[in-house]
Amino acid sequence: MPLGELCIHRRKCPRAERLPIGIAGLLLMIALMVSPNPAAAQARISNVGTVTLNATMSESLSVSVTSGNIVDFNLLPNTAANPGNVPSVITTAWVLRPGRASVTVWAWVPVRGAALTGAGAGGQRIPARAVSITTTAGANAPAVASGALNATRGGSPGAPGFITAGGSGLNFATKAITAANRNSIISASLAWNIDTTVRPQLVANTYTGVVNIQAQATP
Numbered sequence: 001m002p003l004g005e006l007c008i009h010r011r012k013c014p015r016a017e018r019l020p021i022g023i024a025g026l027l028l029m030i031a032l033m034v035s036p037n038p039a040a041a042q043a044r045i046s047n048v049g050t051v052t053l054n055a056t057m058s059e060s061l062s063v064s065v066t067s068g069n070i071v072d073f074n075l076l077p078n079t080a081a082n083p084g085n086v087p088s089v090i091t092t093a094w095v096l097r098p099g100r101a102s103v104t105v106w107a108w109v110p111v112r113g114a115a116l117t118g119a120g121a122g123g124q125r126i127p128a129r130a131v132s133i134t135t136t137a138g139a140n141a142p143a144v145a146s147g148a149l150n151a152t153r154g155g156s157p158g159a160p161g162f163i164t165a166g167g168s169g170l171n172f173a174t175k176a177i178t179a180a181n182r183n184s185i186i187s188a189s190l191a192w193n194i195d196t197t198v199r200p201q202l203v204a205n206t207y208t209g210v211v212n213i214q215a216q217a218t219p
Contacts, residue, residue, distance in 0.1 A: 061094045063105065063215050071192050074203075075207075078200045084192035089138065092173070092215045093185040100177045105215045106160060107133060107190065110168025112150050116194075116209035126207055128168050130198035135172045138187030142173040149211065160216045169212075177217070 068088035075082050109115045114125035128149035135144040145151075151170040152164035163169050173188040175181070178199050196202050 009028055017030075022069050029218045038137065057095060057098050059095060059097055059217075061096070061103070061215055061217050063090060063092045065213060066091050066187070069191075070160060073194050075196055075202070077202060079193045080197050082194045082196060084194075087136075088190045088192070088213075089187060090173070090190065090213055091139070091185055091187045092175075094183070094215075094217060096177060096182045098179075098182070098219055099219070100182070100217045101219060102177055103175045103186070103215055104160070104171050104185075105173040105186070105188065105213070106152075106163070106169045106171050107149060107211050107213055108152075108154075108163045108167055109209065109211055110164045110167040112166065112168035114209070115149055115211070118203070118205035118207050118209040120205070123205060123207075124199065124203055126194060126196075126209070127200060127201070131209075131211075132193050132195065133170065133172060133190040134193070136189040136191070137191055139175070140175065140181070140184060140186045142186040142188060143219055144173050144177040144188055145171060151217070160214070162212075162214050162216070 028089055031047045066089045068086045071084035071086055071088060073082050073084055090105060092103060094103055096103075109128050109131075112128040115128040115131045116126040118124045130148070132146070132148040134146045137144045147170050150168045152159045152163070152168060154167045154169075159169075172190065173186060175184075175186045
């Protein structure tokens with residue numbers, strides 16, 4: 001055997017070069033342990049790619065008449081109490097930005113001298129001051145107010161911009177806005193009444209009018 005080589009096969013090696021089998025096995029294990037192991041190679045890591053996410057939630061404010069969108073009255077002459085047959089339930093929903101102070105909900109008519117008008121040419125008018133609501137707080141217990149539809153005139157201090165100059169209305173529900181309710185709802189029930197003492201000589205006719213329900217978030 002050439003000089004420098006190690007014989008680990010007992011039968012093929014000259015007697016003088018044979019190693020005990022225990023030592024030969026140990027040397028073989030050491031050789032295997034120090035040999036390169038492809039499975040233990042370090043992982044290759046790429047550069048970092050990025051994705052930018054942009055999400056926007058817009059402000060919203062809406063009202064809906066969930067029941068009582070048509071109210072009928074049987075009017076008696078020169079009588080203060082002529083209640084409507086059903087109340088109107090109003091739900092106001094919003095998603096607001098920080099800085100909003102309150103939500104107010106209004107019932108208003110565009111012509112305060114004619115909340116309702118009789119059929120036919122020259123039909124008599126029932127003014128806003130004869131039409132009133134009694135308000136009951138619903139969901140989230142807003143502050144409520146009751147009264148006639150002439151309580152706030154369009155263009156007057158505190159009147160929202162949507163009430164026209166010749167119109168008037170009533171702020172019947174108010175909710176203060178905090179960090180806890182910038183996304184919320186309120187509801188209120190409106191019981192209607194028409195006071196015919198305002199028009200003592202109101203003639204027999206069919207009277208029709210539309211009341212607008214609208215909300216405002218301030219400031």
